[in-house]
Structures are given as structure tokens and as C-alpha cells.
Amino acid sequence: MRKKGSFEKEEIKKGKQKRLPYFNILTVLLALFFIQLSVSFFINTAKVYSLQTKITKLEEINKQVQRKNVVLRDELDKYTSTTGIEALARNRLQLTEGDETLIILKNTDY
Numbered sequence: 001m002r003k004k005g006s007f008e009k010e011e012i013k014k015g016k017q018k019r020l021p022y023f024n025i026l027t028v029l030l031a032l033f034f035i036q037l038s039v040s041f042f043i044n045t046a047k048v049y050s051l052q053t054k055i056t057k058l059e060e061i062n063k064q065v066q067r068k069n070v071v072l073r074d075e076l077d078k079y080t081s082t083t084g085i086e087a088l089a090r091n092r093l094q095l096t097e098g099d100e101t102l103i104i105l106k107n108t109d110y
Helices: 006-079 082-092
Strands: none
Touching: 006 082
């Protein structure tokens, strides 16, 4: 068996020293990659939570609007008939028929 001489040991050291900066650069790049990955994950998680909250609010508003539409359709159906139009004229426009008298009471709170 042959022992390694000092020349061979120096060559091995030089080879390791040449590779060391590349490993350091790769380590730093890998660390930056994982930091970016972590930050992106937390930002996107926050966005998803925010969007889910907005979706919930918008769904509730949509339900309210649908209920209001049902009420408005019922009123529209009611007021398309002649009796409905007559009731609308009496209530909103304060109209009366020929032999009726309209009495308006003002609300006075003392």
C-alpha cells in the first residue's frame, strides 16, 4: 500500500476548495427558495381565507336579493289585475271612488 504524499493531499484540498464556493452558493439559493416558498404559502392562505369570507357575505346578500325579488314578483302579479291597480291608487295616490270621502289623520305626538 502506498501512502499519500503531501502533493496528493494538496491536490485533494485544492479540489475541495474549488467545489466549496459552489456548494455555498447552492445552499444560499436553496435557502432563498424555501423562504420564498414559505412566504408565498402564507400569503396565499391569507388570500383564500379572505376570499372565502367575501364569498360567504356575497351568498347572504344574494339570498336577500332573491327573497326581495320573490316579494316584488308577487306585488307585480297583484298589481297587474284591475283590483290590484285600484288598491294601489287608493293607498299610494290617495284616490277615492265617486261616493267615498277621504279622511287624512296627521300623527301628532305631544
